[in-house]
Amino acid sequence: MKMAKKCSVFMLCAAVSLSLAACGPKGSSSAKSSSKGSELVVWEDKEKSNGIKDAVAAFEKEHDVKVKVVEKPYAKQIEDLRMDGPAGTGPDVLTMPGDQIGTAVTEGLLKELHVKKDVQSLYTDASIQSQMVDQKLYGLPKAVETTVLFYNKDLITEKELPKTLEEWYDYSKKTADGSKFGFLALFDQIYYAESVMSGYGGYIFGKAKDGSYNPSDIGINNEGAVKGAALIQKFYKDGLFPAGIIGEQGINVLESLFTEGKAAAIISGPWNVEAFSNAGINYGITKLPKLENGKNMSSFIGVKSYNVSAFSKNAELAQELAVFLANEKNSKTRYEETKEVPAVKSLANDPAIMKSEAARAVTEQSRFSEPTPNIPEMNEIWTPADSALQTVATGKADPKQALDQAAETAKGQIKAKHSGK
Numbered sequence: 001m002k003m004a005k006k007c008s009v010f011m012l013c014a015a016v017s018l019s020l021a022a023c024g025p026k027g028s029s030s031a032k033s034s035s036k037g038s039e040l041v042v043w044e045d046k047e048k049s050n051g052i053k054d055a056v057a058a059f060e061k062e063h064d065v066k067v068k069v070v071e072k073p074y075a076k077q078i079e080d081l082r083m084d085g086p087a088g089t090g091p092d093v094l095t096m097p098g099d100q101i102g103t104a105v106t107e108g109l110l111k112e113l114h115v116k117k118d119v120q121s122l123y124t125d126a127s128i129q130s131q132m133v134d135q136k137l138y139g140l141p142k143a144v145e146t147t148v149l150f151y152n153k154d155l156i157t158e159k160e161l162p163k164t165l166e167e168w169y170d171y172s173k174k175t176a177d178g179s180k181f182g183f184l185a186l187f188d189q190i191y192y193a194e195s196v197m198s199g200y201g202g203y204i205f206g207k208a209k210d211g212s213y214n215p216s217d218i219g220i221n222n223e224g225a226v227k228g229a230a231l232i233q234k235f236y237k238d239g240l241f242p243a244g245i246i247g248e249q250g251i252n253v254l255e256s257l258f259t260e261g262k263a264a265a266i267i268s269g270p271w272n273v274e275a276f277s278n279a280g281i282n283y284g285i286t287k288l289p290k291l292e293n294g295k296n297m298s299s300f301i302g303v304k305s306y307n308v309s310a311f312s313k314n315a316e317l318a319q320e321l322a323v324f325l326a327n328e329k330n331s332k333t334r335y336e337e338t339k340e341v342p343a344v345k346s347l348a349n350d351p352a353i354m355k356s357e358a359a360r361a362v363t364e365q366s367r368f369s370e371p372t373p374n375i376p377e378m379n380e381i382w383t384p385a386d387s388a389l390q391t392v393a394t395g396k397a398d399p400k401q402a403l404d405q406a407a408e409t410a411k412g413q414i415k416a417k418h419s420g421k
Contacts, residue, residue, distance in 0.1 A: 038314050039066040040321055043091040045074040045304070051334035052325055059324050067321065074304060078104050085109060085311035092318035093325070095142060098130030098303035099372035105133045106376050111308040111315050113137045115323060122328065127343035129211065130303040130371040139305035140326040141343030142334070146369050147192065147299045148361040149289065150258065150272070151265040153282045161265075164290045165196065165231070165297060168265070172240040175264065181242065184254050185267040187232040188246045188393040190220070190385035191372075192267060195288060195297040197228035204373050204381055215377035215414055220385055221403035229392055229399035236393045246393050258283075269302075270358045273339065285357045287365040296368040303343065303371060335359075380413035 044052060049069050056067045072080060074095045081104075084090035096104070104110045120128050120137065127141035151161060162168045162183075172182030186192045194204065201224025206217030219225060235241045244253040255272065257263040259279040267288065276283050288297035306322040308315055324330065331342035335353055341362045342353070353359050372378070388406035391397040397405075 036064045038063075038317060039068060040092040040314060040318055041090070042067060042069045042321070042325075043072050043077050043080075043094040044069050045095055046071050048334075048338050048340070051337040051340070052330065054333060055325055055330040059321055063317070063320075065317065075100075078109060081109050081309060081311075082107070085309055088311070090309055090311055092309055092312040092314055093322050094307055094309060095304055096139075096307055097372075098127075098139075098141075098301075098305060099374050099378060101131060101138055101305070101307075102133050102373075102375040103379065104307075105138055109310055110138045111310050111312065111319070113139065113308060113319055113322070115140070115319070119323060122345060123343045124345055124348075124366070126301050126366065126369070126371050127303045130301070130374055131305055131307075133374065134212070135210070139307035140322055141303050141305050142326050142331070143304040143338075143340035144343045144362065144366065145270050145302045145304075145341065146362055146365050147195065147267050147269050147288065148358070148365050149265055149286050150268050150276065151284050151286070152258065152261060152263070153284050154261065155264040158284055158286075161286070162289060164292055166292045168289060169231075169234065169240065171264075172235070173238065176240045178239070178242075179262065181257060181263045182240065183235075183265045184241060184245060184257065184263045185235075186245060186250050186254060187235065187241075188250065188386065188390045190382065190389060191300060193229065193232055193385075193389050195267070195299050196232055196291070197225040198298045199291045199295045200224035200228040200293065202226075202228055204378070205375070213373050213375045213377075215375060215418065216411075218381075218407050218410055220381070220410070221400070221407040226400045226403055229389070229403060232389070233392050233395070233399060237395060241393075246390055270339070270341065270362055273358050285361040287361055287368070299365055299369040300372040301366055301369045304340070377414045377418050380410050380417065384409040384413070 049071050052069065056069060060067050070091070075097055077094045077096050078100050081090050081094060115137065123141050127144055131137055131139040131141065162171050168183040175182040187196070194202070197220070202222055203219035205213040205215055206219060208214050242253065244250070254266055255268070258266045259276060259281055261281070288299060290296050306325050308318045308322055312318045328344050328346055331344045332347055332350065332352070334340065335342050339356065339358070341359050347353055348363055384406040388402035391402045392399050
């Protein structure tokens with residue numbers, strides 16, 4: 001679950017009653033007349049179209065166009081675009097995870113956006129950076145999410161919460177008995193394990209001075225990463241994590257243990273708020289704990305965005321729609337309907353949003369987090385890293401041996417698949 005499951009934020013560009021051309025790529029007021037009678041297709045996430053219903057209606061009225069909204073799982077939309085785009089049956093605007101941007105751009109699936117700096121500056125730095133490839137912009141952030149700590153208030157109170165991961169280890173030593181557990185996490189997956197490894201100095205890719213990722217600099221096996229993996233291994237070795245949370249079914253086991261009241265706390269994300277509420281769990285949500293070195297556990301920020309298809313026949317109008325859907329007013333309205341935390345700076349302290357415990361936790365944890373790398377080479381990290389961490393979790397290899405092998409495999413795959421860049 002790479003943040004297909006897989007932040008805060010945007011001044012009001014203009015009132016709905018004003019022309020959006022001022023926010024558009026050229027600041028022209030001619031778009032309305034030239035777009036009359038056009039139709040745009042938007043691929044929105046599953047069960048999220050209600051969040052943009054009013055915005056779509058306002059845009060249709062303002063521009064005298066028709067906007068058709070189709071719901072599709074947002075993590076799968078790029079797959080469909082590969083087929084439907086060239087066939088002429090794809091969308092003009094789609095929504096997708098930020099970590100897919102680099103691959104989509106490399107494949108020529110997305111249109112570069114030309115929006116003014118003052119529009120870009122409305123979003124958090126991390127969220128807008130997730131939309132950049134080679135210093136060019138390919139989307140506007142619609143929502144952010146990151147992992148947080150869920151805890152069962154019937155098992156542990158807020159005041160009793162351990163402050164560090166090492167304290168959670170001690171707590172789990174006292175409470176885990178094979179059927180009930182203290183703290184649980186899917187640390188056999190790099191998406192979650194990076195929270196610990198990076199806190200000790202590990203990283204996925206190094207960065208150049210301009211902030212771009214350097215795929216030849218892989219840090220998943222450096223000294224800090226190995227130290228973090230060694231701490232992770234202790235939870236498994238000492239029986240504090242059940243064997244069932246290792247591997248593909250691990251997420252189901254972890255979530256079931258929490259909803260059945262058999263785990264005091266787990267690392268998960270805001271995507272589970274509704275499910276845990278429906279399960280009747282009396283839960284709380286907070287940021288991830290600190291590490292013994294004083295650093296807060298990090299996490300990957302998942303950014304959902306609005307992007308323009310490279311196959312759109314109305315690309316300029318599609319861009320205006322993307323800008324409109326992602327503006328402050330419509331981001332807040334979408335939050336009220338979907339509870340997805342907006343990526344607009346000015347909404348970070350909005351009382352209507354901050355009254356949500358989940359939104360507060362995501363916003364606070366985001367301070368310690370970074371976007372999931374959006375370059376195509378990231379595709380070569382997931383599997384080797386996960387495989388290495390599973391051997392660490394099962395005790396089949398020591399952390400250094402496993403991570404060295406993962407880094408070597410990733411480097412080989414990057415060289416084989418991306419050396420033409």
